[in-house]
Amino acid sequence: MGDIGTPELLIIVVVVVVLFGAKRLPDAARSLGRSLRIFKSEIKGLHDDDHPAPAAGEPAPAAVTPS
Structure with a gap:
């Protein structure tokens, strides 16, 4: 279901080309690529914020080992 x-994918492609026109599709794809690249860098920045790097001159925190 x-x-x-x-066949369904071909119908979707034809509808997209008819709605947006062949001239606008490369610009739309380029904009989508830029948006995804920005989104990816922002997500990576969020992950980097979770684990801040030690500042220069500060010793790295010691790892705790279970006894």
Whole structure:
């Protein structure tokens, strides 16, 4: 029921080309790529904020080992 085959994909592509036109599709794809690149860098920045690096001149925190 939820399977998308080749005929359905072709219909979707034709509808997109008709709605947006062939001239706008490269610009739309470029904008989408830029947006995804920005989103990816922001997500990476969030992960980096979780584990801050020690500042210069400060010793790194000692690892705690279980006894």
